[in-house]
Amino acid sequence: MRKFTIALDAMGGDFGPHISLSASSKSLQLHPNLFITIVGDAQQITPLLKKYQLLNHNRIKFVHAPETISMEDDPVSVLRHRSQSSMLVALQLVAKGEADACVSAGNTGALMLLAKHTLKTLEGISRPALVSALPNNRGGHSYLMDLGANLQCGCDTLFNFALMGSVLCEQVEQLSAPSVSLLNVGRESNKGNDTIKQCAEMLSATEFINYIGYIEANELFDGRADVVVTDGFSGNIALKSYEGMGRVFFERLQQAINTTWYSRLLGKVLNPIIKNQLKNLHPDLYNGASLIGLRGIVVKSHGSANESASFYAIEQAIKEIQWQIPACISARLESVLAERDCLSHE
CATH class of the missing domain: 3.40.718.10 (Isopropylmalate Dehydrogenase)
Known part of the structure; x- marks a missing residue:
């Protein structure tokens, strides 16, 4: 069974990092091949890791990121001035291949801009899209x-x-x-x-x-x-x-x-x-919108998500990892681009 890692932006959302950590604990119990990297401010996260018995967990890693992006922050300003934000650090872990997916409940505009800047879009795609199952x-x-x-x-x-x-x-x-x-x-x-x-x-x-x-x-x-x-x-x-x-x-x-x-x-x-x-x-059950069209997997959890909803956002990321969604989209894009090229030469 292949091991996989999710980078979790613990500082996003309306209710603080305890929601993300509680959901992580539940996900780890359900998926023995899941590893989670918690990204956030050490001062706030460390006591919660102890509370949820995750501090010395062999499938939990913590990465300190001192800056937080609020829901009111301007995405362009965030891109320029928040190089140590938990959202950006989590996305960078995916870009570097240290995580298979990123899950964040933070500012949607900032997440899209940072993800596009950090992970880049697939060939033929100019804008990522948010999609969810209903x-x-x-x-x-x-x-x-x-x-x-x-x-x-x-x-x-x-x-x-x-x-x-x-x-x-x-x-x-x-x-x-x-x-x-x-x-x-x-x-x-x-x-x-x-x-x-x-x-x-x-x-x-x-x-x-x-x-x-x-x-x-x-x-x-x-x-x-x-x-x-x-x-x-x-x-x-x-x-x-x-x-x-x-x-x-x-x-x-x-x-x-x-x-x-x-x-x-x-x-x-x-x-x-x-x-x-x-x-x-x-x-x-339907929390967890996928930001597709990128060269990596990013799932946007609702800002007001509770523990249950946050858990399902992590589940959505796991499904996309298992099915390798970016690679599948890229392969289909190649076929469509080839089709368009043929039509343009007729």
Whole structure:
């Protein structure tokens, strides 16, 4: 069984490094071939390593990084002036081959800029994209991208997102020719802006993507499309809407169960059934957006992630390591670039 290492930016996120360390402890118990390098400020991290019995763990390494990036920091300023930040040091470990993946819950803009600067993008890719799996009503997952890394996208960028998302879904979900859609304001071919229409033409013309047309936001979870592509502005709104509605649903359900003595009694009977049916819908299970298109694996955990959600971000990184996602995307890109070259000479 091959050993692999994840560099964990312990200083990112809203709740401090204890979330990352607690999730790390759980991951290490589940994966005997996993090694974790904790990156962060020694003054804050050392007491927590003792608390979670990780200080002398034979599969834990600690790297001191005294600087922290806040959610309000400007990404360009971070790139220029935070050479010892925990986020950058964790990414550098991946670039140097000392880690197989980086997981961070820090500033999204800073993570994308630092990752692009440190790891570089794959040939043919100008911008990395944030992608995450969402549950659908067929019992599987649909991958939505971009989730906020690129607020404005041209048709070439959206085409590359579709290609990368298709490869990711194909490998992780073990699907042959996953279906790909563009998020739009309607299914009709005359709907949408010029960028969407041009991208649709490009997707329809390639044999390397199973493009099935447009999809509307109310169809995101019906399972018709395995991969849904949009710009980061629309994608981020769609994702946050799902997360917010999911939490409202679970909270309202709990409130309804606790309203009267009769509902509480009924709840005791139905709770196991409800929990079993809804366990795969909880937003925590889908924490961990992949920053794909890079020459290394980077997973963005939600800033407000709890221990459970942080654990699933680490799990996502492990899946991508096992399936060697950057190499798979690179191989598919070569085929697409060759296809375009042939068409340009006809």
